[in-house]
Amino acid sequence: MSVQAGRGGERDPNLWRRNVRASKLRERGVTTLFAAFAYLSILTTFGIVLVLIFETINFFRQVPIFDYLFGTTWRPGFARAEFGVLPLIYGTLLTTAIAAAVALPIGLLAAIYLSEYAPTGLRRWLKPALEILAGVPTVVYGYFALTFLTPLLGNVFTGISTFNALSAGLIMGVMIIPTVASVSEDAIYAVPRGLREGGYALGATKREVATRIVVPAALSGIAASFVLGISRAVGETMIVAIAAGNLAQFGGPLESVQTMTAYIVAVSTGETAAGTITYQTIFVVGATLFVMTLILNILSIIFVRRFRETY
């Protein structure tokens, strides 16, 4: 037992010489560097928000906020311009709802399958494949919607417009399935094995364990994946700009609509002079979008706090 005792006490100081000053300096340098980058990113975000607020205030000096929030006609840039944002919000919500109707159930079911049912081998390559799918540029999806899905839908729904909310929404749904599935799957997979075994030990079937123990235990992660997916749909630009049309109207799913993002694209790429009121609408609509996703995130936090089952 005592063979090695005392060795630590007798260690040769010539063999152990740490350069304290240099390591302290390096420590400080690295800390400063990290801090600089952290502040840089915070400042950038802060700057963007400032510009948004500034331009938004300018805009509301000219247009009453009530007209903006509750007006039903969006017609900037015309002689008799109107700035009712509701048609744009409607377009955003409609395409998002269609996308969510596709992506949330499919994404969740895929996640449950991957985590609970798929053989280990399959899971090992399906999961990364899914994550690669999430990296496909959305412009590709947009053209796919316009040139492939819309004609296909035309066979079923006669009278569908070339640019329509349904096609864009469906493809947007496909686009966010990997996000929802991947994030949900992480949460479901992370549920401790002990909880599953506890279920089995009571005579539960695999399905009962998956749907009534594992999924509730992973609820906060699943909710996070839903919010992430929906936020992506709300903020998605390319697909709707290409495939949903650019008519700010309360159209049905088979008709053209204009989302907030698509409007911003349309104005930014046009030749609107800086400082004009039309130019300012970009920032106002952007701010509105920002507030919407913020509310979405806050709601999800409240939801998760209420219903979370911790383990």
Add this chain to the structure above:
Amino acid sequence: MVNIRRIGEEQRVRETSKDVAKGGAQQTPESNGMTVEDLSAFYGSFKAVTDVNMQIKRNKVTALIGPSGCGKSTYIRCLNRMHEVIPGAYAEGKVALDGQDIYAKGADPVNIRRRIGMVFQKPNPFSKSIYENVAWGAKINGYRGDMDELVERSLKQAALWDEVKDRLKESGYSLSGGQQQRLVIARTLAVEPEVILMDEPASALDPVSTQKIEDTMEDLKKKYTVVIVTHNMQQAARISDYTGFFYIENMGDPGRLWEFDETSKMFSNPDRKETEDYVTGRFG
């Protein structure tokens, strides 16, 4: 996913380990309690436990002891087909409950696990309320009676009722470790199993919680057959009627049931030297 169906189809090698199973258990008809014959357990190609023969008597407490890694957990999980839940794991041999082979073709593990409940080493309450934790198993098994009454009765049996009766809606995780373990016992009792398997249920608990669980066990054996893995010799001596000693003779061998007998004999004059060394704390 798991091929447990090899059981019983292979020729049975009945060797010396067979006579380990005596321990006065042979007077009992096979149809009473559990009978284990030539049970071996595998993790993939690794054989963790080999050729166990054991009579587990009804309404008795059977303790399983032995050094770490000798296969006690693996073995006890084979008794209600929980072993095969681990990917790649399977068992060979025969385990009969009241004369019926639970590994027979067509035997439904889901049904078997309802009849043979299990409490794990680490408390694993569901992420649900205390009430729901107890009611869940009964619910999925289609219990039609008065659920409130069942929950109360189970919690009382597990000696937890008084501590939680005013907070049934709180999460199972709001309880202390010892309370969680008793909650898990209550949950197991609520589905009214015939056999209760416990894998070191008190290993992470303080003496007071341990005492409570031991007291519970005294009550339990009036109604249930209990099998318990423990590292605590005093505990095994105190609460069990029969004791099985698992041992690995040479490194790398699978674990074996080295000796199995009435607890009083195992702790006073066991037949084998290793058993004596182990129960007297000379190694372990």
